Amino acid sequence: MSRTSVVERQTRMPATAEELYAWHERPGAFERLTPPWERVRVLRAAPIANGAMVTLEIRVAGFPVRWIARHREVIPGRQFADEQVEGPFESWVHTRRMTPLGPDACELDERVEFVPPLGALGGVARPALERQVRRMLAYRHTLLHDDLALHRRLGGSHLRVAISGASGLIGSALAGLLTTGGHEVMRLVRRAAAGPDEIAWDPERSRVDDAALARVDAVVHLAGAGIADRRWTEARKRLILDSRVRGTRLLAEALARLQPRPAVLVSASAVGIYGDRGDELLDEQSPPGGDFLAAVCRAWEAAAAPAAAAGMRVVHPRFGIVLSPAGGALARMLPPFRAGIGGPLAGGRHWMSAIPIDDVAGALLHCLLRADLAGPVNLAGPEPLTNAAFTKALADVLHRPAVLPVPALALRLAFGELADHALLVSQRVLPRALAGSDYQFRHPDIPAALRFVLGREPAQPPGSGPAGRRG
Numbered sequence: 001m002s003r004t005s006v007v008e009r010q011t012r013m014p015a016t017a018e019e020l021y022a023w024h025e026r027p028g029a030f031e032r033l034t035p036p037w038e039r040v041r042v043l044r045a046a047p048i049a050n051g052a053m054v055t056l057e058i059r060v061a062g063f064p065v066r067w068i069a070r071h072r073e074v075i076p077g078r079q080f081a082d083e084q085v086e087g088p089f090e091s092w093v094h095t096r097r098m099t100p101l102g103p104d105a106c107e108l109d110e111r112v113e114f115v116p117p118l119g120a121l122g123g124v125a126r127p128a129l130e131r132q133v134r135r136m137l138a139y140r141h142t143l144l145h146d147d148l149a150l151h152r153r154l155g156g157s158h159l160r161v162a163i164s165g166a167s168g169l170i171g172s173a174l175a176g177l178l179t180t181g182g183h184e185v186m187r188l189v190r191r192a193a194a195g196p197d198e199i200a201w202d203p204e205r206s207r208v209d210d211a212a213l214a215r216v217d218a219v220v221h222l223a224g225a226g227i228a229d230r231r232w233t234e235a236r237k238r239l240i241l242d243s244r245v246r247g248t249r250l251l252a253e254a255l256a257r258l259q260p261r262p263a264v265l266v267s268a269s270a271v272g273i274y275g276d277r278g279d280e281l282l283d284e285q286s287p288p289g290g291d292f293l294a295a296v297c298r299a300w301e302a303a304a305a306p307a308a309a310a311g312m313r314v315v316h317p318r319f320g321i322v323l324s325p326a327g328g329a330l331a332r333m334l335p336p337f338r339a340g341i342g343g344p345l346a347g348g349r350h351w352m353s354a355i356p357i358d359d360v361a362g363a364l365l366h367c368l369l370r371a372d373l374a375g376p377v378n379l380a381g382p383e384p385l386t387n388a389a390f391t392k393a394l395a396d397v398l399h400r401p402a403v404l405p406v407p408a409l410a411l412r413l414a415f416g417e418l419a420d421h422a423l424l425v426s427q428r429v430l431p432r433a434l435a436g437s438d439y440q441f442r443h444p445d446i447p448a449a450l451r452f453v454l455g456r457e458p459a460q461p462p463g464s465g466p467a468g469r470r471g
Contacts (some may be wrong), residue, residue: 008111009137015148017098017106018077032176035139036326050074090115135455146442151181156369164188165222169327173361203247214258221267228422248303256310267304269316273297276425283432284376313374315367320353320380340400346408348388350426353380356449366439377433384428393447397456
């Protein structure tokens with residue numbers, strides 16, 4: 001019997017074969033299609049052309065491994081393949097074929113043929129490797145289908161978008177969605193020698209390159225010190241506030257003095273503005289709370305006032321809990337839950353307003369392109385869950401028990417003030433502005449969102465299906 005495994009997947013895509021091929025040629029395509037549970041870094045990219053080489057760094061058992069692939073079998077607008085030249089497998093060929101299905105659709109057929117490493121020992125790992133490849137293809141096809149559908153639905157002309165915090169969890173997802181959709185991204189960076197796709201800024205010294213900023217169509221401001229990544233001290237709280245207000249005010253004042261100026265500023269905020277509200281249903285018209293994070297969010301949003309006063313459309317996306325295994329709250333939850341020692345926090349009765357990372361990126365693009373959206377926009381899923389329900393959903397997806405509750409006292413001892421203001425706060429938030437502007441959620445319920453971002457039985461787009469065999 002041959003040692004070669006073959007895994008395939010076919011999906012009807014809402015784009016022509018030529019459009020889908022062009023999508024793969026754009027900057028950020030590889031990163032956009034990399035599942036968030038994988039750790040892959042592009043060291044050297046290359047255009048899709050026969051013989052062109054791509055160099056990656058992947059993690060195998062926690063160790064970095066270089067993977068070099070060569071493009072081959074390139075037929076522009078129809079197909080290309082990547083063949084491993086150096087890497088972890090004995091052999092690996094990944095082929096994508098785009099077959100026209102009429103004036104506005106095509107079928108994407110992805111086929112991966114590989115021989116596991118380590119000879120006979122690799123054969124033991126073959127079933128697990130085949131499952132991993134099937135998970136990867138399922139994720140790629142669902143995400144790609146939904147990205148293409150979103151771009152087709154929103155339309156719009158080419159945008160040049162400046163992003164602060166572009167290397168963060170949200171910024172990198174948005175940048176990939178924009179560039180693969182044919183838009184251009186300019187990253188705000190804190191070094192003076194900015195590159196051709198960068199804009200220099202220094203919030204601490206109140207400096208920003210006005211001339212470069214004047215060349216963009218829109219600005220997305222995401223930068224700010226982490227809120228829940230360490231215990232709060234008075235110095236940390238000042239940094240949380242100052243990093244948001246200072247940067248926002250700098251950009252808003254710079255944009256206000258430009259002529260002409262970008263059409264829209266999307267300046268981040270958070271559902272923390274509502275404070276701890278128990279079972280109360282909250283939307284964009286709800287009054288703010290009175291705790292520390294609510295005060296931070298009020299000052300954060302107010303700092304963008306100069307741009308609004310100058311006539312710019314200003315949108316404040318109020319982020320809920322962003323779900324991705326690549327970072328944020330979910331990444332911190334996964335180790336104990338995978339070990340079977342997860343459980344509800346302080347009884348689990350408080351409400352959590354969460355949203356998967358790809359709906360965050362999609363909603364931000366929606367905010368950029370919908371001229372009727374301005375002011376606060378809640379970025380949270382349409383079905384908030386209690387902490388107990390979220391805990392059960394995550395445990396079910398991971399096939400683990402979640403029976404070890406964490407008492408409030410233990411959280412307060414471990415995290416101090418942060419526990420009551422970020423971990424145990426109850427916010428039952430509804431995304432009324434998004435719903436009223438016809439945003440279509442990719443994953444409207446949290447269990448489905450968790451299955452997708454963790455690669456567990458991900459949702460299948462119409463016309464998709466897996467196939468796998470051993471040669």
